[in-house]
Amino acid sequence: MMRHNDNPPVYTGQIPPLPLVLVIDDLFGRTLPDGENPERRDLCGQFLLEEVAGDGQGQTGTQRIKRPEAQAVFCRGQTPAMAAIGDRVDNDLAGTLAVVRQHWHPVGDAAPVSMVLLDLCFYTGVVTAASEAKRGKGMPEGREGDDQTKNYFGLRVLEALHNHFPDLPVVILSSMPRAGVSQQFSRLGALGFLPRGDANSPALLRDYLGRHGLIPDASGTVIGNSKALLLALRAARRAAASRKNVLIRGETGTGKELLAQYLHDQTPDAESKPLIAVDSGALSPSLYASELFGHRRGAFTGATDDRTGRIVQANGGDLFLDEIGNMPEDVQVGLLRAIEQKEVTPVGATNSQKSDVRFITATNQDIEEKASTGRGFREDLYYRLREGGVIYLPTLKERKEDIPLLVAKFVRDAETLTPGAMHRTIDPQARDVLLGHDWPGNVRELRNCIFKAVNDHPDVEYLSRVHLYLPTRDHSPSEARDNLAVRPQVGATSPVNQIEELARVLDGFDVELLEPAGLSGKFPAIQAAYARLVARLVLAAVNVTRRPTLEHPEGDILIHPAMKLLSGDKDMTASKAADMIKRLLKLYPDAMQSILLDKTLAEIHRIAVRLRPVGRGASSRDRRKAR
Amino acid sequence: MLPDWQHRRNGFNHDWLKNRFLTAMSSFVNILDDLVEDPETELRFVRDLLPQWPGRAAEAAGLIAAFKTEMSPTILFRQPPLYRCGPATMEWLPGLVHLLWCQRLSVNRMCTDACRAIAVANDSYEHIAKALVECASPVSVETLRPYRDLFSEFRAACEEVSLSISSFPNRIEVV
Numbered sequence: 166m167m168r169h170n171d172n173p174p175v176y177t178g179q180i181p182p183l184p185l186v187l188v189i190d191d192l193f194g195r196t197l198p199d200g201e202n203p204e205r206r207d208l209c210g211q212f213l214l215e216e217v218a219g220d221g222q223g224q225t226g227t228q229r230i231k232r233p234e235a236q237a238v239f240c241r242g243q244t245p246a247m248a249a250i251g252d253r254v255d256n257d258l259a260g261t262l263a264v265v266r267q268h269w270h271p272v273g274d275a276a277p278v279s280m281v282l283l284d285l286c287f288y289t290g291v292v293t294a295a296s297e298a299k300r301g302k303g304m305p306e307g308r309e310g311d312d313q314t315k316n317y318f319g320l321r322v323l324e325a326l327h328n329h330f331p332d333l334p335v336v337i338l339s340s341m342p343r344a345g346v347s348q349q350f351s352r353l354g355a356l357g358f359l360p361r362g363d364a365n366s367p368a369l370l371r372d373y374l375g376r377h378g379l380i381p382d383a384s385g386t387v388i389g390n391s392k393a394l395l396l397a398l399r400a401a402r403r404a405a406a407s408r409k410n411v412l413i414r415g416e417t418g419t420g421k422e423l424l425a426q427y428l429h430d431q432t433p434d435a436e437s438k439p440l441i442a443v444d445s446g447a448l449s450p451s452l453y454a455s456e457l458f459g460h461r462r463g464a465f466t467g468a469t470d471d472r473t474g475r476i477v478q479a480n481g482g483d484l485f486l487d488e489i490g491n492m493p494e495d496v497q498v499g500l501l502r503a504i505e506q507k508e509v510t511p512v513g514a515t516n517s518q519k520s521d522v523r524f525i526t527a528t529n530q531d532i533e534e535k536a537s538t539g540r541g542f543r544e545d546l547y548y549r550l551r552e553g554g555v556i557y558l559p560t561l562k563e564r565k566e567d568i569p570l571l572v573a574k575f576v577r578d579a580e581t582l583t584p585g586a587m588h589r590t591i592d593p594q595a596r597d598v599l600l601g602h603d604w605p606g607n608v609r610e611l612r613n614c615i616f617k618a619v620n621d622h623p624d625v626e627y628l629s630r631v632h633l634y635l636p637t638r639d640h641s642p643s644e645a646r647d648n649l650a651v652r653p654q655v656g657a658t659s660p661v662n663q664i665e666e667l668a669r670v671l672d673g674f675d676v677e678l679l680e681p682a683g684l685s686g687k688f689p690a691i692q693a694a695y696a697r698l699v700a701r702l703v704l705a706a707v708n709v710t711r712r713p714t715l716e717h718p719e720g721d722i723l724i725h726p727a728m729k730l731l732s733g734d735k736d737m738t739a740s741k742a743a744d745m746i747k748r749l750l751k752l753y754p755d756a757m758q759s760i761l762l763d764k765t766l767a768e769i770h771r772i773a774v775r776l777r778p779v780g781r782g783a784s785s786r787d788r789r790k791a792r
Numbered sequence: 793m794l795p796d797w798q799h800r801r802n803g804f805n806h807d808w809l810k811n812r813f814l815t816a817m818s819s820f821v822n823i824l825d826d827l828v829e830d831p832e833t834e835l836r837f838v839r840d841l842l843p844q845w846p847g848r849a850a851e852a853a854g855l856i857a858a859f860k861t862e863m864s865p866t867i868l869f870r871q872p873p874l875y876r877c878g879p880a881t882m883e884w885l886p887g888l889v890h891l892l893w894c895q896r897l898s899v900n901r902m903c904t905d906a907c908r909a910i911a912v913a914n915d916s917y918e919h920i921a922k923a924l925v926e927c928a929s930p931v932s933v934e935t936l937r938p939y940r941d942l943f944s945e946f947r948a949a950c951e952e953v954s955l956s957i958s959s960f961p962n963r964i965e966v967v
Contacts, residue, residue: 192811203836204812210819210828229829286806300807312802313794340810342958362810362954364818364947 184235184279184380186214186370187268189261189322190338191254191287194241195303198249201226204301205239213367234367235279235374240264242284242322247303248292254305256287256318262325269330274569276390279378281326282338282359285319285346286312314345320353327354332392334377375402375431386427387420388574389567393559397424400556405431409553410504412489413527418609419558421527422736425485428525428556438482443475446488446738447725449776453496455512458503464513476509480520489550490530490542491740497543500524504549526550561604561611568599568611575612576628579619586623595630602635613733696753700760703749706731707769722765724772743777746770797855797862798962804851805957809950813848816841817947823933824940834933838924845917849910852953856906860899865966866890892967906956913949920946 188194193205202224209216209225215233216225224239244257268278288300288307296306310316319337326335337343337350340361350358356377359369374380379395380402382388387398404411405428413421422442429440448456455464459474475484486492492500503509504524508517536547561568572591580586604610618632625632706727711720728742729735750770751757761767820837822828866886868874877885894900923939924931936943 201833203833204815206830206833207812207816207819207837210822210830211815213822213827227830227832231827231829299803301812312799312806340806342962345962360810362814362951364821364944364951366818 182236182383183215183233184374184378185217185268185276186235186237186280186282186374186378187240187265187278188214188237188282188338189240189242189265189319190282190284191241191243192284192301192304194239194246195243196224196241196247197302198247200224209237211366212370214370234371238268238278242287242318243289248305249303250292250294250297252292252305254289254292256289256321258318258321258325261322262329265326265330265333269333274390274566276381277379277392277395278333279380280334280336280374283319283323283326283335283355285317285337285339285341287318288312289318312341314341314349317341317346320346320349323350323353323355332379332396334379336373336377376406382427384427384430385574386430387423388571389564390570391559391564391567393564394567397556397558398427400554401428402431404428404553404556406433407553408521408523410524410526410550411553412532412551412555413525413558414532414555415527415529415558416560416607417529417741418607419560420608421529421558422485422487424556424558425483425525425527429483429485432483439479440483440485441475441479442485442487444487444738445491446740448739450493450496453493454499457496458499458509459511459514459518461511461513464511468513472511474509474511476503476522477518477520479522481522483523483525486524486526488528488738488740489526490528490532490535492542494541494543497546501543501546501549504546523553524550561607565600569596571608571611572596572599572615572628575615576619579616582616583620583623586619587626589619589626589628592627592629595628595633598630598633598635609734609736616733692753693756696750696756697760699749699752700763700766702731703727703746703769704763704766707765722769722772724769724776740777743773746773747777795862795964797858800858801855801957801960804848804855805954808844808848809852809954809957813841813844814947814950814954817943817950821940821943821947824937824943835931838931838936842917842920845913849914849917849953852910852957853907855957856903856910859903859960860894863961863964864890865893865964868964868966889967893965896967897961897965902956902960906953906960909949909952909956913946913953916942916946916949 188208193202193208195202205216206225206228208214209228209230213230213232213234214237215230215235216228217236217238240261242257242261243254244260245252245254248254265278265281271277288296288305288311290296290305290308290311292303292305296304299306311318314320319339323335323337326333331354335355337346337355337358338361339346339358343358343360347358357373359366359373363369377399379392379399381390381395382398387394389395401411401424411428413424415421415424425442426440429435429438432438443456445453451465455468455472455474457474457476459472459477460468462468462471499509503520503522506517507521508519510517532542532547535542536544561571569591576589576591580588599611599614606613614633614635615628617634618628622628622632707722707724710723710726710730712723713720724742724746725737725739728745729737732745734741746769750760750766750773761770816837819828819830820834823830823834866889869877869882869886869889920939920942923942924936927939928935
């Protein structure tokens with residue numbers, strides 16, 4: 166096996182400043198006894214690569230790249246990595262794969278290698294004075310066939326990489342002619358070809374990294390180094406290159422709006438183009454068309470002025486529409502026209518306005534199902550919205566390795582926003598608890614959990630497990646390390662256990678994280694009391710957010726700000742508020758009837774059901790009724 | 793088995809020109825552009841590699857000159873089974889095959905283009921050599937920076953040499 170550095174770069178808790186490339190090449194990857202490889206130094210100088218590791222001995226000496234395109238680690242792909250005259254050099258597929266594995270599956274929260282740059286022709290055989298004079302120090306004379314296309318060791322490595330690490334981005338870096346191998350390397354999954362002698366190499370490398378590399382978001386908009394997230398970021402960068410519409414799919418709380426922001430930022434000349442975001446969930450059906458298309462004065466009651474719609478505001482740029490699955494069908498017709506004909510007609514207007522917009526839409530619903538069955542979403546619109554691709558955002562459970570990075574970020578944010586909060590370190594036990602949780606509410610739930618922990622405990626230097634309010638039992642460190650996301654067992658056997666369970670559920674009470682399963686069927690009277698307590702909280706929140714009007718001096722019921730207040734969720738929308746109310750008032754169905762005897766609570770519930778007849782918290786009867 | 797001409801071409805174009813010379817020159821141009829700092833070996837290209845050009849250019853010219861004889865399908869008439877052709881056939885067939893090969897592959901044009909590329913690179917090299925003589929002593933990155941465009945032009949010319957030599961077929965083409 167080849168010699169290789171046992172300590173790859175680890176970026177604990179940090180977003181790596183640059184993408185990391187692994188260069189597999191006999192000439193540039195070899196180690197020389199005097200500690201410097203001049204060809205590697207030249208390659209780094211040409212491609213503006215900053216060597217960070219590789220064979221354990223930096224081979225680029227005092228070279229300093231002022232504005233590096235990437236960091237680089239090097240691997241010879243042969244054994245021995247350091248050869249002298251008389252040594253025999255052989256290709257080492259197993260050793261090469263081991264090096265790749267080390268960088269593709271790094272320990273801890275380090276980012277995986279962004280891209281592999283792979284040479285094609287590897288010379289083998291004995292190192293002689295003549296071979297050194299011809300090819301460089303430590304280079305062998307070459308065996309018959311080494312430089313024949315069909316024998317290229319690089320293609321064997323490529324095939325093995327394709328089989329073992331199918332998601333790993335590989336680009337060929339060779340001085341051999343592209344034409345002779347283009348079919349082979351394409352078939353084996355290489356994403357492109359970087360010719361060595363090209364003067365535009367840094368620009369080419371930047372271009373390849375942008376299109377094919379797995380690169381964390383250095384701007385910090387989207388936090389994480391996991392492969393699942395990096396694949397989504399790459400899909401966003403690829404989509405950003407065209408002006409075609411993009412659909413983002415992902416569960417609630419996965420960060421769809423942040424990904425839309427990232428996609429917009431990656432667009433050429435993004436700074437000169439607008440990004441307009443519309444939270445479709447916060448719009449009533451009647452306001453939807455006006456919001457998107459604008460309206461003319463007098464178009465409807467309350468339309469006292471002309472208003473420019475969001476689509477026209479986003480002209481030349483991007484319009485982000487969240488919760489697209491809830492769009493009223495009549496608005497869908499107008500949106501389809503806006504996409505196909507690039508024009509919109511404001512409500513109440515007779516003339517249309519031109520507007521060239523890329524639509525970035527998002528949903529957590531099974532919109533394909535809705536479109537294919539024709540229930541609630543137009544199929545032709547669906548295909549128009551996904552012309553530039555569909556990007557799937559992973560759940561937090563699918564990217565648990567990002568939790569430490571996210572926690573570090575949220576803790577810092579929360580400390581900044583909490584007056585007087587001390588700067589704290591994250592206790593390893595707390596980290597294990599956070600890693601062991603399932604996070605059904607995804608990143609938003611994690612953020613809320615951390616913010617609550619900091620807000621409630623501003624005067625401590627450690628974020629400890631006792632500060633974390635999680636609705637499920639904690640996991641042992643070993644479970645957390647194994648990433649076992651085991652849900653708690655609810656069937657506690659002894660009364661003592663049951664009371665402990667009850668205490669834990671009550672202690673971890675959080676309206677947004679509420680999981681009544683912990684009480685289910687054990688203490689009917691307490692469960693009913695619990696449900697009434699929650700209902701009173703809903704009522705209190707609604708009462709303090711009421712806005713008096715002339716017609717209603719006691720104030721209109723505004724569920725959106727009320728639920729925002731109650732949950733602390735800055736991203737609260739009207740539809741989410743409606744879902745939340747339905748869920749909270751239905752915590753214990755047996756108590757619901759008595760709760761709704763209260764006139765105001767009954768009205769709150771009625772508003773929520775009217776706004777969201779179908780959705781989270783709706784019963785199957787509700788859904789049938791809605792159809 | 794690769795013809796010897798191919799090995800020699802790989803030795804020049806792959807091992808030396810692209811892997812070492814052009815890579816080092818690109819890095820050096822980046823040093824002149826102040827994108828890279830390399831205080832210990834920043835002049836390695838100028839001192840060690842650049843002076844190799846005249847000899848290597850002659851090697852490249854020799855390769856091109858040898859192409860017509862070493863890569864022509866006429867050499868197949870010296871190997872089985874064609875070496876069994878009778879003397880009468882040998883009198884006219886190899887010559888015809890060579891003529892057809894030259895025409896179909898535009899061999900003369902390829903050779904002329906490659907020679908022209910080498911000549912352009914040689915001119916460019918001469919400009920640099922002259923500049924190095926005129927350059928204030930001692931030679932340093934600072935004193936060479938005004939000649940940055942000469943290095944950039946030489947690099948482009950060498951890339952053309954590499955491209956033109958790459959365009960030659962990589963096996964003996966049968967016509």
